[in-house]
Amino acid sequence: MTTEVRVxxxxxxxxxxxxxxxxxxxxxxVRRGENLVDLExxxxxxxxxxxxxxxxxxxxxxxxxxxxxxxxxxxIEAGAATDEGAVSAREAPAAPPASEPASRRAPTPRQASSTxxxxxxxxxxxxxxxxARRMVKEMALDPAEIAGxxxxxxxxxxxxxxxxxxxxxxxxxxxxETGMSPPAAGLxxxxxxxxxxxxxxxxxxxxxxxxxxxxxxAAILTTFNEVNLQAVMDLRRRYKDRFxxxxxxxxxxxxxxxxxxxxxxxxxxxxxASVDENDIIYHxxxxxxxxxxSPRGLVVPILRDCDQLSMADxxxxxxxxxxxxxxxxxxxxxxxxxxxxxxxxxxxxxxxSTPILNPPQSAILGMHKVQERPVVEDGAILVRPMMYLALxxxxxxxxxxxxxxxxxxxxxxxxxxxxxxxRV
Numbered sequence: 001m002t003t004e005v006r007v008x009x010x011x012x013x014x015x016x017x018x019x020x021x022x023x024x025x026x027x028x029x030v031r032r033g034e035n036l037v038d039l040e041x042x043x044x045x046x047x048x049x050x051x052x053x054x055x056x057x058x059x060x061x062x063x064x065x066x067x068x069x070x071x072x073x074x075x076i077e078a079g080a081a082t083d084e085g086a087v088s089a090r091e092a093p094a095a096p097p098a099s100e101p102a103s104r105r106a107p108t109p110r111q112a113s114s115t116x117x118x119x120x121x122x123x124x125x126x127x128x129x130x131x132a133r134r135m136v137k138e139m140a141l142d143p144a145e146i147a148g149x150x151x152x153x154x155x156x157x158x159x160x161x162x163x164x165x166x167x168x169x170x171x172x173x174x175x176x177e178t179g180m181s182p183p184a185a186g187l188x189x190x191x192x193x194x195x196x197x198x199x200x201x202x203x204x205x206x207x208x209x210x211x212x213x214x215x216x217x218a219a220i221l222t223t224f225n226e227v228n229l230q231a232v233m234d235l236r237r238r239y240k241d242r243f244x245x246x247x248x249x250x251x252x253x254x255x256x257x258x259x260x261x262x263x264x265x266x267x268x269x270x271x272x273a274s275v276d277e278n279d280i281i282y283h284x285x286x287x288x289x290x291x292x293x294s295p296r297g298l299v300v301p302i303l304r305d306c307d308q309l310s311m312a313d314x315x316x317x318x319x320x321x322x323x324x325x326x327x328x329x330x331x332x333x334x335x336x337x338x339x340x341x342x343x344x345x346x347x348x349x350x351x352x353s354t355p356i357l358n359p360p361q362s363a364i365l366g367m368h369k370v371q372e373r374p375v376v377e378d379g380a381i382l383v384r385p386m387m388y389l390a391l392x393x394x395x396x397x398x399x400x401x402x403x404x405x406x407x408x409x410x411x412x413x414x415x416x417x418x419x420x421x422x423r424v
Contacts, residue, residue, distance in 0.1 A: 005074040042206035052078040129327035157295040219395040222354040247312035255311040260413035274360040291343035294325035301334040366390035
C-alpha cells in the first residue's frame with residue numbers, strides 16, 4: 001500500500017515553504033514518526049515525519065522547491081521491510097540462474113554464517129537539531145564525530161561550529177609544498193580576493209522584507225535616556241540565590257524591564273496600540289516580543305499576558321525561548337502576534353542603537369550594554385552601572401511627549417524597583 005507524504009497545514013500568514021533538506025533517499029527504510037524532510041518557512045523550520053513504517057519509494061519535491069500546503073512531498077510503500085539495511089524490491093539482487101551450480105549460489109538463510117548482518121546492539125544514531133542537521137549535510141560531516149551538548153546528546157549548531165573550530169585549529173595553516181594558505185572551498189572571485197555567493201534563507205529574506213516595510217510605512221523616530229541599574233543590581237545580588245533555589249531559574253535584567261514596560265504601557269496605552277490603515281487598534285492585553293538571536297537569524301518570540309506573569313514566569317519563559325531558538329524548535333504560535341517588543345543589543349556589546357519597529361507594532365525598546373560611568377548624585381560624583389535606553393516609535397500614532405514620558409516611566413521603575421511592587 002502506497003502512502004503519500006504531504007506538506008502539513010500552514011498558518012494563514014504563510015503561503016508556502018521551501019524544501020530545505022531530505023534526510024532519507026529513495027529506497028531507504030523509514031519508521032513512523034522519523035523526520036524525513038525539513039521545510040523552511042518565513043519564520044520557522046518544520047520537520048515532516050513519516051506517517052507510516054515502510055520504504056521511501058519516490059521523492060516528488062526536491063531540495064530548493066517551493067511547496068504549498070497539502071502538496072505531495074514523497075511516497076512510502078507502507079508495510080515494507082523497515083530494517084536499516086532494507087532495500088526496495090526493484091533494488092534487490094536477482095535470483096541466480098537455474099543452470100548455475102548449487103555450490104556457487106548465494107547461501108540460504110540457514111546456510112549463512114551465524115554472524116548477524118548488523119550488530120545486535122548497534123549504536124544509536126545521533127539526534128540533530130534542524131540547523132545542525134542542515135550544516136552537517138551541507139559540509140559532509142560525520143555526526144558520530146560531533147559531541148552533542150543537548151539533552152540526551154542532541155547536537156546543536158553550536159556543537160557543529162565548535163567541532164569545526166577544533167578541526168581547523170588542528171589542521172596546518174599553510175600548504176607544505178607551496179607554502180601558501182589553501183583556497184577556501186566554494187569561493188570564487190579575483191585571485192587573492194575570494195568571495196562567495198549564497199542564497200538568502202527564507203527567514204533572512206523575511207527579516208529584510210519586514211525591515212524595509214517598517215521603514216517605508218511608519219514614521220520612525222527614536223528617543224533616548226539612560227538608567228542607573230544600581231538598585232536592580234543590589235536587589236539581584238541580595239536575592240539571586242534564593243530566587244534560583246525557589247524557581248529553578250536565574251534572576252536576570254529582562255524580567256525587570258518587562259515588568260517596567262507593562263507598567264508604562266498601562267499608563268500610556270497609545271504605545272501599546274497599532275495602526276490599521278485609517279484606524280487605531282487599542283490592545284487591552286500586553287503581549288511583549290523578546291528579540292532572541294538564533295542560528296538562522298533574529299527571531300522575536302512572544303511573552304503573552306505579561307501583566308499576569310510573575311518575574312519567575314518571565315525568566316522561565318525567556319529561558320525556554322532561548323533554548324527553542326538554539327535548536328530551531330520555535331513554533332508559529334511562539335512568533336505570532338505581539339503588541340510591543342524589547343531587544344537587548346547589550347549582550348553583544350552595543351552601547352547605543354536605534355532599533356527598528358516590528359510591524360504592526362508601534363514601538364520597541366532597546367536595551368544596551370551596562371557600563372560604569374561617573375554620575376552626579378546629591379552633588380557628589382559617583383561611579384554607577386549605567387545603561388542607555390532607546391525607544392523607537394511610530395510618530396504617526398505616538399507624539400514625542402508621550403514617547404519621552406513612556407521612557408521616563410521605565411527609567412523610574414528600574415531605578416526604584418519598589419514601584420513595580422507598589423505600582424506607583
